[in-house]
Amino acid sequence: MKKLKIASIPGDGIGKEVVPASIDILNAIAEVHGGLKFEFVEFPWSCEYYLEHGMMMPEDGLKRLSDFDGIFLGAVGNPKLVPDHISLWGLLIKIRREFEQSINLRPAKVIKGIQSPLINPKDFDIMVVRENSEGEYSTVGGSIYQGEDEIAIQNAVFSRKATERAMRFAFDLSAKRNKHVTSATKSNGIVYSMPFWDKVFMEVSKDYPEIKKEAQHIDALAAFFVTQPSRFDVIVASNLFGDILTDIGAAIMGSIGIAPAANINVNGKYPSMFEPVHGSAPDIEGKGIANPIGQIWTAKMMLDHFGEEELGAKLLDCIEHVTGAGYLTPDLGGSSTTTDVTTSIIEQLKKI
Missing domain, CATH: 3.40.718.10 (Isopropylmalate Dehydrogenase)
Structure with missing residues (x-):
């Protein structure tokens, strides 16, 4: 069985909603697959963490992260609490630079059901x-x-x-x-x-x-x-x-809410990091309407990175089946909630 130890950093805003949703999906994939297991360890590093500790992550934060196979990041930033140049350079960009994540991958394609x-x-x-x-x-x-x-x-x-x-x-x-x-x-x-x-x-x-x-x-x-x-x-x-x-x-x-990204370390010395393109969207935080597809598609890129391209392709197929069936969040002109989309994708995964 392949076991992957993943550091989860929900971060700020809707990251706290879409990261748990995507972890549920990855665990569902592992359950269906049988030969894959995830161990997620969550870190509370965020702008709120900064207000309490005066830093975006502890001094040994990078050392802690180096022990993981990958990093699953939600969103960084809340300019009402912490200036962006502090939050980004103290967490997101710090990880990218120190872990030599020299390649950033971002796909863009037509997704079924999304106009x-x-x-x-x-x-x-x-x-x-x-x-x-x-x-x-x-x-x-x-x-x-x-x-x-x-x-x-x-x-x-x-x-x-x-x-x-x-x-x-x-x-x-x-x-x-x-x-x-x-x-x-x-x-x-x-x-x-x-x-x-x-x-x-x-x-x-x-x-x-x-x-x-x-x-x-x-x-x-x-x-x-x-x-x-x-x-x-x-x-x-x-x-x-x-x-x-x-x-x-x-x-x-159709929406920045569906765009994924991967920060790749190509020399194998440090873990790569996977994050959606969207920001923390504080205006919709806590409303239950955040689009989880960007984070879920990011999970697909993480599967690809670990050599599970077939599972990644199946996950993208499930995403398109659900969006094609009309499960769309408000940013896409629909009325589905974060939970609606997540649950529907999990149900589709179990069918295949």
């Missing part, structure tokens, strides 16, 4: 591979002077190692899909980093002659996400470009 805002989405199925460790989100920079002379400098950092790692991950992934990789660039406007990005992309692509390759400037690519999303398979992008594209991806699916 895309696009008139003719044509069954798009995109996977964005986002470089997750440097780029435009580096911590290199500073500020000087005050008043009208004040200057802020933010340096984007692109290393060959991280750039090539993301690109090879994208090509390897596409080899299992539709053999088409698109590079997000802006070398016609950004003088140094993007020509470097283009050069590395062309060099890496030579090792994958069977895979179609193309480069698209980010402004055009953002437009194509809306007008022609079905033309894409795997997209590799820098930290900022990948972040923006995947929010567009969530929008064209």
Whole structure:
């Protein structure tokens, strides 16, 4: 029997509702499967934890997490309690950086029963591979002077190692899909980093002659996400470009509430972390109407990561069966509750 020890961090807002719902589903999968068992250990790290302890996680938090096979995160942030730059850098980004989770994976596809805002989405199925460790989100920079002379400098950092790692991950992934990789660039406007990005992309692509390759400037690519999303398979992008594209991806699916993500450690030294794209949504916290699909689809990505692709595919099938049957939360134009959707998915899992 495969046993997986998972650290559960519900975090803030609706994370406290969708994480338990998704854990119920994962336990139901384990029960049906028979050869898989989860051990979840919950950690209360959140903005409320910060107010009590003055930190988002204890000083030995990363050491504790390093003993787990994976991390299942809900949402981080409540700006009414703690500024975002403190909450995110104290928990989410700290885990990403310290655990060398250098790849961020975010899919976007048409889901049965969920109405895309696009008139003719044509069954798009995109996977964005986002470089997750440097780029435009580096911590290199500073500020000087005050008043009208004040200057802020933010340096984007692109290393060959991280750039090539993301690109090879994208090509390897596409080899299992539709053999088409698109590079997000802006070398016609950004003088140094993007020509470097283009050069590395062309060099890496030579090792994958069977895979179609193309480069698209980010402004055009953002437009194509809306007008022609079905033309894409795997997209590799820098930290900022990948972040923006995947929010567009969530929008064209129908709701950010259904978008999943995975932060992958590729060297095996530390656990990977799985989290939905949506935030903590404090405006609907406690109302029982939070959409659990983003977190449940994230659970599917966690199953894939642990080599349980068949179970992951079945879970996604169950999600689509339930949404196709009309079990939709209010963000999708329905009236179902978090519990309605979760229970329906569990019932469908038991049928198969």
